[in-house]
Structures are given as structure tokens and as C-alpha cells.
Amino acid sequence: DIQMTQSPSSLSASVGDRVTITCRASQSISTYLNWYQQKPGKAPKLLIYTVSSLQSGVPSRFSGSGSGTDFTLTISSLQPEDFATYYCQQSHTAPRTFGQGTQVEIK
Amino acid sequence: EVQLVESGGGLVQPGGSLRLSCAASGFTFSRYWMSWVRQAPGKGLEWVANIKEDGSENYYVDSVKGRFTISRDNAKNSLYLDMNSLRGDDTAVYYCASMIFGGPFDYWGQGILVIVSS
Numbered sequence: 018d019i020q021m022t023q024s025p026s027s028l029s030a031s032v033g034d035r036v037t038i039t040c041r042a043s044q045s046i047s048t049y050l051n052w053y054q055q056k057p058g059k060a061p062k063l064l065i066y067t068v069s070s071l072q073s074g075v076p077s078r079f080s081g082s083g084s085g086t087d088f089t090l091t092i093s094s095l096q097p098e099d100f101a102t103y104y105c106q107q108s109h110t111a112p113r114t115f116g117q118g119t120q121v122e123i124k
Numbered sequence: 125e126v127q128l129v130e131s132g133g134g135l136v137q138p139g140g141s142l143r144l145s146c147a148a149s150g151f152t153f154s155r156y157w158m159s160w161v162r163q164a165p166g167k168g169l170e171w172v173a174n175i176k177e178d179g180s181e182n183y184y185v186d187s188v189k190g191r192f193t194i195s196r197d198n199a200k201n202s203l204y205l206d207m208n209s210l211r212g213d214d215t216a217v218y219y220c221a222s223m224i225f226g227g228p229f230d231y232w233g234q235g236i237l238v239i240v241s242s
Contacts, residue, residue: 051228053169060219060232061161061169067227104169108227112185113159113171 019043019107023116029124036092038119040105045085049109052081052090055118056101064103065090095121126150128220128233135239140210146203146220146233154178154198157223160205162216163235170216173205174223188214210240 020043030036040050048068053061063072065081068088078093092099100123105116132144144160159174173194175182182194193206203220217237221229 049226053229055169060235061229062232063228063230066230072230106169106228111183113174113229115169115171118168 018112019110019114021105021114021116023119027120029122030095031124034095036095038090038103040088040116042086046107046109048084049107050088051106053104054101126231130220130233130236133236133238136210137242141208144205144218148201153201157225158203159221159223161219161221164216212240215240
């Protein structure tokens with residue numbers, strides 16, 4: 018199975034900060050990398066698919082980059098509604114594995 | 125508007141069985157792969173199973189193979205997960221999600237809680 022490792026596991030940031038979350042795959046997954054946002058008690062929501070394509074309705078402050086094994090999710094200016102847990106997920110090979118999550122907290 | 129609504133969860137004893145259902149609306153259900161993804165309390169997301177558009181192929185995570193069965197009824201726009209020989213580590217919120225083959229889980233239900241405990 019392909020292992021997905023996110024870093025950091027958690028971070029504290031202030032409104033307006035630039036936030037970067039990284040995701041590393043245990044083998045190359047080309048561009049089959051997706052990002053989700055999950056708020057407490059809610060279902061995950063797709064933010065970005067195939068590395069950098071924004072899902073409809075997702076604000077442009079979210080962006081993604083990378084290829085192969087190393088990927089990044091960037092929030093250019095953190096907003097109050099962005100405090101949540103973020104997961105990366107590979108759709109290259111079954112089983113479709115997720116990273117362990119990165120919790121973004123208010124500083 | 126896309127809607128996925130899970131039902132059928134609850135408390136079940138170890139070794140017991142449960143059937144989860146997911147009612148889909150707002151999109152052409154028969155054109156999508158569908159999946160079940162679960163989340164144990166306080167833990168991350170784990171893909172459980174998926175099924176092809178016409179039901180002809182299905183895949184499972186190793187930990188549920190031989191115990192869980194995914195199925196669908198395209199005439200009823202419904203997805204199912206039959207869970208047998210349930211164990212404590214199956215305790216989780218189960219989400220149904222639509223899936224583009226080779227792509228992301230693009231729409232998710234609200235989730236349904238399954239608790240396996242005596």
C-alpha cells in the first residue's frame with residue numbers, strides 16, 4: 018500500500034497567515050493527489066484534486082502543487098473559516114490511502 | 125444539488141451484522157463509482173470499499189475483506205454496505221462518497237455512526 022505522510026500533524030496560525038502543509042507519498046503517484054478539509058462533526062469536503070485543480074466553490078486562497086512523491090497545500094491568507102483538519106489522499110493505486118491529517122488551530 | 129444520505133447505523137454486538145444504506149440524489153448515480161470511507165473516533169480517514177458504476181467490480185481494504193460486501197441498486201439510486209462479523213475496531217463514522225475512477229471522492233454524505241460493543 019502507498020503510505021501518505023503529512024507534516025506537520027498540527028499547527029497554530031493567525032488569521033491572515035500563509036499556511037503550508039506538506040504531503041509525501043511512499044512511492045510516485047504522479048499527479049493523483051487530492052486534498053480535503055474536515056471540520057469537527059462534519060463530513061470531509063473536497064478542496065483540490067489532481068494536485069492543483071480547485072473544486073467548484075473553493076476560494077482561490079487555497080492552492081496545491083507538487084508531483085511524484087512530494088506535494089503541498091497552501092492557504093495564502095488564513096481565514097477564520099479555514100480552521101479545520103486537512104487530509105491528503107492518493108488516487109493512483111488501490112487502496113486509496115489518506116494522510117494522517119493536519120489540524121490547523123487558531124494561535 | 126448532490127445529496128448522499130446514509131442510514132442504518134447504530135450499536136451492534138461484536139460478531140454481529142449491520143447493513144448501511146446510502147440514498148443518492150442530484151446526480152446521475154449510475155455513472156459514478158461509489159465508495160465507503162470510515163473514520164474511527166478521533167482518528168483519520170480510511171477508505172473501506174468501492175464499486176464500479178454497473179456493480180461489476182468491487183474492491184475492499186484488507187481489514188474488511190470477507191466480512192463486508194458493497195453493493196448498489198442503480199434503479200433505486202442506492203448504495204449499500206453489508207457488514208458481518210463486526211469487531212470493535214470497526215467502530216467508526218461511515219461515509220458514502222461518490223468517486224471518479226482515478227480521481228477524488230468528490231461528494232460525501234453526512235456520515236453514520238456504527239458502534240461495535242457489548
